[in-house]
Amino acid sequence: MYWYMYNHRNQLNIRALELWFIFLITSCGRFVSSDEGKIVGGRIAKRGEFPATLFVEGPGRCGGTLVTLSTFLSAGGCFVIDGKRVEAKSITVIGGVVNIKEKSTDKQESRVKEYKVHEKYKKLVAGASSYTIFDIALATLETPFISTETLKPAVFPAADSAGMKKILDKVNSEKTTCIGTGYGAVNLDREERVFSDDLKVAELTLVPVSDCRVLKIMIGNEICATSLKDNDQTAPGDTGSTFMCGGYILGMAKGRNRYTKDGKEICYLVYTLFGPYMEYFSLGGNEGTQYQLHPATFLCWFFLFCWPQN
Numbered sequence: 001m002y003w004y005m006y007n008h009r010n011q012l013n014i015r016a017l018e019l020w021f022i023f024l025i026t027s028c029g030r031f032v033s034s035d036e037g038k039i040v041g042g043r044i045a046k047r048g049e050f051p052a053t054l055f056v057e058g059p060g061r062c063g064g065t066l067v068t069l070s071t072f073l074s075a076g077g078c079f080v081i082d083g084k085r086v087e088a089k090s091i092t093v094i095g096g097v098v099n100i101k102e103k104s105t106d107k108q109e110s111r112v113k114e115y116k117v118h119e120k121y122k123k124l125v126a127g128a129s130s131y132t133i134f135d136i137a138l139a140t141l142e143t144p145f146i147s148t149e150t151l152k153p154a155v156f157p158a159a160d161s162a163g164m165k166k167i168l169d170k171v172n173s174e175k176t177t178c179i180g181t182g183y184g185a186v187n188l189d190r191e192e193r194v195f196s197d198d199l200k201v202a203e204l205t206l207v208p209v210s211d212c213r214v215l216k217i218m219i220g221n222e223i224c225a226t227s228l229k230d231n232d233q234t235a236p237g238d239t240g241s242t243f244m245c246g247g248y249i250l251g252m253a254k255g256r257n258r259y260t261k262d263g264k265e266i267c268y269l270v271y272t273l274f275g276p277y278m279e280y281f282s283l284g285g286n287e288g289t290q291y292q293l294h295p296a297t298f299l300c301w302f303f304l305f306c307w308p309q310n
């Protein structure tokens with residue numbers, strides 16, 4: 001799968017895009033719903049396994065990825081409810097733990113000071129279906145976090161969009177296993193929805209662009225994946241949570257892409273890629289070859305390979 005058109009500029013006006021979207025919805029029965037964002041099933045994350053992954057709670061429930069000790073990325077829709085911008089200080093961010101209710105010295109908490117939603121962010125609606133374009137935002141914390149072994153900023157595999165594209169191409173060519181994370185619902189019952197206090201993890205594999213069927217304007221900005229296990233499904237509440245492939249942080253959860261093909265319902269997880277927004281949000285300052293290892297993991301590898309053999 002190629003990450004094509006990531007440099008393609010929007011040559012369609014928004015009205016034309018909306019008309020095209022409405023036609024697509026009515027003819028294909030397809031939509032991306034951020035209300036059905038992530039993991040039912042999966043496993044519980046281990047302490048310090050995802051030190052850049054955050055829990056974000058305000059009027060809605062979301063995830064986030066720490067970029068610096070004072071800023072984080074999340075979905076634009078986490079800051080816009082019913083078309084209105086949410087008050088920054090009403091949003092609480094928790095990091096450093098894999099259970100948001102646990103009382104631990106690892107736990108750090110802050111309010112949001114301010115945020116910037118992408119200027120082209122827009123929710124397109126057609127009947128009961130919707131599709132959000134440029135669904136990404138960068139927020140600043142009121143109180144910066146402190147770097148610890150369980151809470152650290154993300155290390156992106158490249159400093160610019162071109163470099164991030166090369167990493168994605170590598171992931172695709174090697175058919176690398178990906179990981180989705182989130183604190184979303186643990187069931188799909190709309191009447192008695194139960195949310196997870198634990199950070200959940202699911203193993204995923206990427207889906208070809210032709211099967212993903214994201215809006216044309218978002219090709220290259222979004223990607224689809226499917227679970228490697230049948231019992232790992234999507235559920236509300238995880239929009240904005242960290243998405244990784246082969247140890248590389250590449251994006252965040254957006255929702256589900258659901259459509260009907262040959263009488264069969266097809267459903268994929270949709271992820272917003274960070275690569276196309278590296279320059280827009282100036283994300284290139286924290287570059288690394290791969291996501292940082294937890295110290296315990298490093299020590300295990302050290303003793304395995306470096307300890308003198310008799």
